[in-house]
Amino acid sequence: MNIEGKRLLWQDYQKVIADDNYYYARSCIRQNFFPGSEKTFLRILRDELGKDILDDAAHTSCTGIGYHTDIVPFETTMTVVARQFSLMTEAGYRNFVPSCITSFGLYTEILETWHNFPEVEEKVRQYLRQATGREFEKPFNLVHASDIIYKFRDEIAAKAKYKLVNKLTGEPLKVVEHIGCHYSKMFPHKGIGGAEYPYVLTGMIEAWGGEVIDYPERRHCCGFGFRQYVVQANRGYSLSCSRKKFESMEAYDPDMIITNCPGCPMFLDRWQYALSEMEGKTYGKDGNGIPVFTYEEVAGLVLGYNPWDLGLQVHQVPAELLLDRMGIDYDRSAKFKGLNGKDLGRPKSPSFLKFYKDE
Amino acid sequence: MNKRVAVIGGGPSGLECAATLRKMGISVILFDREAETGGHLKQWHKLFPDRRSSTEVLHLLRDNHQPDGIEIYSNTLVERIEETGNNFTIYAQENASYMADAVVLATGFDLFNVTRKEEYGYGIYENVITSADLELMFSSPGKLVTHQGVVPRRVGFVHCVGSRDEKAGNLYCSRVCCITAVKQAIEIRQLLPQTQATCFYMDLRMYGRHFEELYNEAQEKWNVSFIRGRLSEAAENQDGSIIVKVEDTLTGRPLKMNVDLLVLMAGMEPSAFTPKIITNQATAYGEDGFMLPPDPLIGSNRSGTAGLFLAGTCTGPKSITETLADARSAALEAADFLKEILR
Amino acid sequence: MTNWGYYIQKDRQIDFEANSHEVSAEVESREPSFKLCISCGTCAATCSAAVFTDFSLRKIILLVRRGELQGLESELTKCMLCGKCQLACPRGVNTRNVVLQIGKALQKFKL
Numbered sequence: 001m002n003i004e005g006k007r008l009l010w011q012d013y014q015k016v017i018a019d020d021n022y023y024y025a026r027s028c029i030r031q032n033f034f035p036g037s038e039k040t041f042l043r044i045l046r047d048e049l050g051k052d053i054l055d056d057a058a059h060t061s062c063t064g065i066g067y068h069t070d071i072v073p074f075e076t077t078m079t080v081v082a083r084q085f086s087l088m089t090e091a092g093y094r095n096f097v098p099s100c101i102t103s104f105g106l107y108t109e110i111l112e113t114w115h116n117f118p119e120v121e122e123k124v125r126q127y128l129r130q131a132t133g134r135e136f137e138k139p140f141n142l143v144h145a146s147d148i149i150y151k152f153r154d155e156i157a158a159k160a161k162y163k164l165v166n167k168l169t170g171e172p173l174k175v176v177e178h179i180g181c182h183y184s185k186m187f188p189h190k191g192i193g194g195a196e197y198p199y200v201l202t203g204m205i206e207a208w209g210g211e212v213i214d215y216p217e218r219r220h221c222c223g224f225g226f227r228q229y230v231v232q233a234n235r236g237y238s239l240s241c242s243r244k245k246f247e248s249m250e251a252y253d254p255d256m257i258i259t260n261c262p263g264c265p266m267f268l269d270r271w272q273y274a275l276s277e278m279e280g281k282t283y284g285k286d287g288n289g290i291p292v293f294t295y296e297e298v299a300g301l302v303l304g305y306n307p308w309d310l311g312l313q314v315h316q317v318p319a320e321l322l323l324d325r326m327g328i329d330y331d332r333s334a335k336f337k338g339l340n341g342k343d344l345g346r347p348k349s350p351s352f353l354k355f356y357k358d359e
Numbered sequence: 360m361n362k363r364v365a366v367i368g369g370g371p372s373g374l375e376c377a378a379t380l381r382k383m384g385i386s387v388i389l390f391d392r393e394a395e396t397g398g399h400l401k402q403w404h405k406l407f408p409d410r411r412s413s414t415e416v417l418h419l420l421r422d423n424h425q426p427d428g429i430e431i432y433s434n435t436l437v438e439r440i441e442e443t444g445n446n447f448t449i450y451a452q453e454n455a456s457y458m459a460d461a462v463v464l465a466t467g468f469d470l471f472n473v474t475r476k477e478e479y480g481y482g483i484y485e486n487v488i489t490s491a492d493l494e495l496m497f498s499s500p501g502k503l504v505t506h507q508g509v510v511p512r513r514v515g516f517v518h519c520v521g522s523r524d525e526k527a528g529n530l531y532c533s534r535v536c537c538i539t540a541v542k543q544a545i546e547i548r549q550l551l552p553q554t555q556a557t558c559f560y561m562d563l564r565m566y567g568r569h570f571e572e573l574y575n576e577a578q579e580k581w582n583v584s585f586i587r588g589r590l591s592e593a594a595e596n597q598d599g600s601i602i603v604k605v606e607d608t609l610t611g612r613p614l615k616m617n618v619d620l621l622v623l624m625a626g627m628e629p630s631a632f633t634p635k636i637i638t639n640q641a642t643a644y645g646e647d648g649f650m651l652p653p654d655p656l657i658g659s660n661r662s663g664t665a666g667l668f669l670a671g672t673c674t675g676p677k678s679i680t681e682t683l684a685d686a687r688s689a690a691l692e693a694a695d696f697l698k699e700i701l702r
Numbered sequence: 703m704t705n706w707g708y709y710i711q712k713d714r715q716i717d718f719e720a721n722s723h724e725v726s727a728e729v730e731s732r733e734p735s736f737k738l739c740i741s742c743g744t745c746a747a748t749c750s751a752a753v754f755t756d757f758s759l760r761k762i763i764l765l766v767r768r769g770e771l772q773g774l775e776s777e778l779t780k781c782m783l784c785g786k787c788q789l790a791c792p793r794g795v796n797t798r799n800v801v802l803q804i805g806k807a808l809q810k811f812k813l
Contacts, residue, residue: 009477
């Protein structure tokens with residue numbers, strides 16, 4: 001594989017990412033699955049990079065899930081989004097940063113719709129006025145949170161305590177990168193690197209010392225979608241998509257998977273557990289599975305934050321082996337100690353997938 | 360009183376047009392932007408349908424010159440053509456200028472830049488090549504191997520790359536790629552009897568004489584297999600071979616297959632080196648980007664400007680046979696025009 | 703193993719590498735005109751059996767070539783060997799022999 005060919009293509013898919021003064025729109029569900037991620041993002045931006053980012057309690061869900069599940073009509077979704085923009089304008093910000101990739105896809109889709117059909121924008125302004133009395137301005141810059149970490153990846157690398165490198169052998173870790181479908185498949189030019197060879201996560205991995213794996217099912221969706229897994233009987237369809245990816249990447253012996261979507265790491269992490277219970281098969285070495293991370297968790301790890309502050313204890317596929325491989329210094333016994341050292345109890349162990357309690 | 364025609368382009372259409380004009384006793388100056396005439400024919404190994412040698416045809420075309428006949432300016436890129444009163448001024452680089460009483464545009468085509476079809480991975484996965492790359496490999500014995508240096512077990516051909524494709528910006532069919540794919544598949548089978556050949560097509564456009572027979576021969580004699588379906592993506596396996604995903608439309612199911620070499624049949628696009636034309640009548644270009652005669656049905660060599668003629672693939676994809684016939688026809692039109700002036 | 707009420711779905715991609723191509727090769731060697739089929743469907747259009755069943759010689763030939771052999775043996779029993787397909791085929795495939803040879807090859811390479 002000739003990486004230069006990819007570099008040439010990446011030149012065509014660059015975009016402007018604002019420097020500072022961000023309005024942060026959190027994800028509705030992300031904190032349940034990956035509790036430390038958004039907090040870490042704010043910490044990195046404020047404490048490490050000295051940026052101004054507003055974490056506004058007044059904003060709501062963008063209703064992307066509802067829209068994609070056919071529960072919320074598009075007009076309603078657009079009005080809710082208009083309110084988000086109105087809050088941003090009111091707080092004095094112009095740069096909008098959603099945490100969720102579906103949100104990013106939705107906001108981009110709505111802005112494109114308004115750009116091509118100004119009469120729709122007018123209508124939504126009317127709806128918002130009637131519903132809340134609010135006015136809004138469209139964001140000057142709209143990028144996903146992973147774009148911002150991408151933009152400052154070298155600054156993070158400069159402050160890094162650890163690298164994506166095997167401490168013992170000195171070899172770069174083999175990393176599978178997986179972008180959320182809504183990042184660039186809908187609007188390739190709104191994603192760094194485009195849709196076929198996305199660069200947003202690859203750039204981070206390269207800057208932090210890792211090696212990216214290109215495997216045949218790299219482009220395949222993880223199966224999250226929305227409408228298909230909401231009904232239990234359909235979940236096999238979603239599960240089978242993730243399984244296809246695992247079967248394809250297995251031969252490349254990856255050390256970890258990094259994603260930038262709320263749903264993808266949830267699926268890629270939890271489905272490894274589900275598959276092991278259903279089939280008895282695990283991916284990764286000795287039944288340990290392939291650990292899955294959000295990019296904020298990885299940024300936090302290389303900066304030397306405490307893994308348990310990043311929320312890694314909630315991961316179904318254990319991260320401990322990878323942490324050891326990276327040579328990270330952490331307290332194994334503190335895994336299930338809450339704030340003030342309170343004992344949080346222990347989850348049940350899976351049948352086939354290894355899970356470390358706190359030895 | 361000796362009238363002179365300028366032929367822009369030294370490929371098959373330019374050479375044949377110039378030779379035909381010379382036979383009629385008309386002076387010709389020919390401009391070619393490359394060091395040697397012959398255009399794309401120089402890089403081709405064998406021509407469809409009967410696999411005639413390109414080199415042989417090239418020499419025939421070049422030998423049609425008479426020694427004191429055509430003035431050839433090689434390494435000369437014509438940038439601009441201006442109608443100046445009763446004749447034309449041709450401007451090349453560094454402000455060199457030439458006069459002619461009539462002009463024939465024989466600027467030819469460019470092959471579609473297949474890196475624009477990102478999903479096929481040309482330039483990234485080394486075992487993805489174009490039909491032009493394959494012709495060069497045919498010309499060098501011993502070069503017919505994968506990037507890893509081994510004989511391929513299976514070669515895949517992808518039809519319609521850069522043609523019939525809204526995403527690529529070209530809605531038209533490039534006409535000659537289907538027959539080229541069949542020809543190249545047969546050549547692979549001839550040179551490498553142990554290697555399988557599979558063509559991934561949308562339609563098989565065997566429009567010309569003996570083309571359908573060649574398709575028949577490909578199946579019956581050479582065991583080439585054909586799968587009706589368009590490639591959605593190509594990815595690389597660990598051993599460097601290419602895994603392709605295609606919809607097997609005739610069974611109605613997706614199909615995946617490994618090939619050791621993937622050949623992309625690149626379509627034709629109008630030449631990026633077509634000079635700027637400044638005349639009283641606007642020169643028309645079709646929506647497909649090729650030059651458009653005002654009456655394409657009957658006057659396929661005439662542009663909107665009197666004295667300015669069109670030959671070869673600058674008006675659309677053609678085979679060599681069609682190109683040569685078109686070039687001779689353009690020469691006749693130019694000669695007819697000059698007789699009008701001479702009168 | 704646990705069952706939560708959903709199942710891993712079977713991949714419906716034709717995995718060309720994984721499929722066996724022995725039957726196809728056998729039919730090709732015994733009836734070379736098999737190679738000439740272009741899946742135009744004229745045989746299926748005229749087929750007597752296709753009027754009352756979903757038998758399609760066009761599909762069967764394709765599936766054999768792809769190595770997708772499940773269920774083909776019983777499908778072939780629907781053919782009455784009437785020969786209408788052979789009359790119609792524009793490529794001159796000996797379709798009746800193709801049907802017979804596919805049946806024989808499926809027997810020969812029965813897994």
